[in-house]
Amino acid sequence: MVLFVNLTPRYEQMHICRGIIVDTPEPVGYLCPMIRVENLVKTYGRIVACNNVSCRLEEKKVTVILGGSGSGKSTLLRQVTGLEKPDSGSVFFDGMDLTCATKKALYEKRKKMGMLFQGSALFNYLTIFENIAFPLREHTKIADNVIKNIVTMKLEMVGLRGTEHLMPSQLSGGMMKRVGLARAIVMDPKVIFYDEPTSGLDPISTGVIGKLIKDLNTKLGITSVVVSHDIASSFKIADNIIILYYGDIIAQGTVAQIQNSTDERVVQFVTGAPEGPISFTRTDASYIDALLTDNDKTTGKML
């Protein structure tokens, strides 16, 4: 069943959720999006983490979501993967609106997703081998010998072959991240979400992981969504870049478009300049007021 009310603009097309998937055709000239985010709003108390965000994450491309700490990058990722429900808005993944999908439908869609969490999220009571093998044992009926071969292949890809028998507590933070990546790719997902894949890694590991993300994309056509604040690595691996600033998208485009942007906020973020339109402080309340007046009155509005 295909319903649409007009051809453009894309974000105004009609969709129906709760079980009925409506796949609206792409206007001529558009690349096919694997994921489409429409008017997404997510707040935590007074903090607006996603402020009416709309974006398209294209199939078989690497999209890097950049932004400072607390800009809403990880929040956006959690909404896009269906780990959290937004206050309003839609997230279309592979033709289905995840924000109103049933648990079963979401579970099926998640088989197509791999996720590298910021804190690796390994099971601390399982060996490295069993951590990586876990999705295969959970979702498939593959023979043990084949699982062993797959785990060995994935550990080789992240440079950690030989650690199979170790427990997560015996690894460094960087090594745990690489194990998390091996687990994220063990099911050969169509799309992989990486939350800060290179933070805390040494320069060589950073280079290896960056190359692996790019290789998975170019050689196997895996769609990649990378949340990062590492500008240099992002420019190396990205096809498209989205920059978030306190819940708003302030720029999106190709690497060249971002590098050539004249938007002062983008320039400040890309160059890492301490002075500029992007404020370092998280509140609009006066610093002096905060020091000199009653605490209850000076919390200010969170930016």
Place this chain on the structure above:
Amino acid sequence: MQFDIKTTEKKNTALVQVQGEVDMYSSPSLRDTLARLFKNNITAVVVDLTNVSFMDSSGIATLVEGLQWSKKQKRHFILAGLGDTVYNALSLTKLDNVFTIHENVHQAFEAVTKKNMKES
């Protein structure tokens, strides 16, 4: 293209013709086929991947298991007709130099004949 496997035997060499997508759901069939062949009295297994449109890690891992069986039993295990998709999956897992790979089935059979002659 729907997943399918056909096997034929000629001069003690088994030819396994695979078509379609080899993934987590179809690779157990490939494994069963290879396991059955290695129980037979053959000298070589040639796996024709010409019509394989996609192969995931479970497919590659199954081929690795076939290679393991062939080493144990001192038999030849040859891959033929790899398209870009399968070749990329092999190269990403650094296995492109581990397997004996021929451009097509004809070349693979010629190589097996030469090896058999040398060994006899």
